[in-house]
Amino acid sequence: MSERRLEKDIELAADPEQVWEAIATEPGIATWFVPHRVEPREGGTVGQDYGSGFETAGRITAWEPVSADGRGRFAYGSFEPPADGRPDYAFEFLVAGREGGGTVVRFVQSGFLDGADWDGEYDSFDAGWSVFFENLRSYFAHFRGLPAQNVVTMGWTSDTAHTVWPVLYGGLGLTGRPDLGSEVTLTPDGPGPITGVVDVMTEEFLGVRSARGLHRFGAEGSEGCGVSAYHYFYGEPVDAAALTQEWQAWLTRHLPVPAGTADVR
Structure with missing residues (x-):
């Protein structure tokens, strides 16, 4: 070992x-x-x-x-x-x-x-x-002291992270990779819009902090790619079960990656 x-x-x-x-x-x-x-x-x-x-x-x-x-x-x-x-x-x-x-x-x-x-x-x-x-x-x-409600979803595709990210950006209503610290409004097809500040921007993850919580999207892998959409809602209750279904359906719609997607990040 x-x-x-x-x-x-x-x-x-x-x-x-x-x-x-x-x-x-x-x-x-x-x-x-x-x-x-x-x-x-x-x-x-x-x-x-x-x-x-x-x-x-x-x-x-x-x-x-x-x-x-x-x-x-x-x-x-x-x-x-x-x-x-x-x-x-x-x-x-x-x-x-x-x-x-x-x-x-x-x-x-x-x-x-x-x-x-x-x-x-x-x-x-x-x-x-x-x-x-x-x-x-x-x-x-x-959000100190506030309980969290979790919405955690995952998916997988045989494509690479480089081809997945443009699809995820498009699925979130973004024209490309946003800048760290910028304000964005995510408009996924299905779940409701999310407005907040980009507080995580790496090769593997995009993170947005809204007034209600944290929203994290990940795509990792060069020989097959794991994709995740994790949300943490603080304070005011949400229907976590319904949101989980909506975000899982969103992942399913965008994976596998459509043929011909550009291999860029």
Whole structure:
């Protein structure tokens, strides 16, 4: 097994106890990641729902709520070692309060396999976690204390991300890749319009922050492409089930990518 690890330090303008709630409890994780089931104890089960029937489950290996010194630890891994030739991922979140205020989360994902065949998977996790942790920062900055309702949908196409993105932009009513910090109005065919500020713009993800929540679209892969549309609605209730159906139908309409789409990004 490789010693290859993915490590990130996330500085947050929140107390350690608030951060612990966000990274280790069901309602907290839903505000920035995906819906979870969490048995709050070491040895308990953790389950994740990425949408469209894609779910994972594992065992909590560390459950240490924030103590008097402002530190806590939450970790989980697979129930059993995966089949031969597959990575055995483990995830760890270390919470530490800072002098003068604020909190740092030290995140470590281990279990990656060596070799060029796995570089793409490593890069995909890296890009994905960067967006999710940006969600966490944005939650504390703009929606702190509000519960989230999740709309999570996924799709797949044999085309590449380079050919998928122009189709997604068009499906969102955009003429092309928007600038970070610009104000846009998304007009998808089906779900209602979304007006907000572009707060994420990378090769893999487009993110818009509206007055009601966070809206994330992803397309990753050079040999087949996974596509996602994740939404976090805060405060005022929405019909999450109906919106999930609408966004899944939107993905289905635009995948597979029509023949002749330009291979540009």
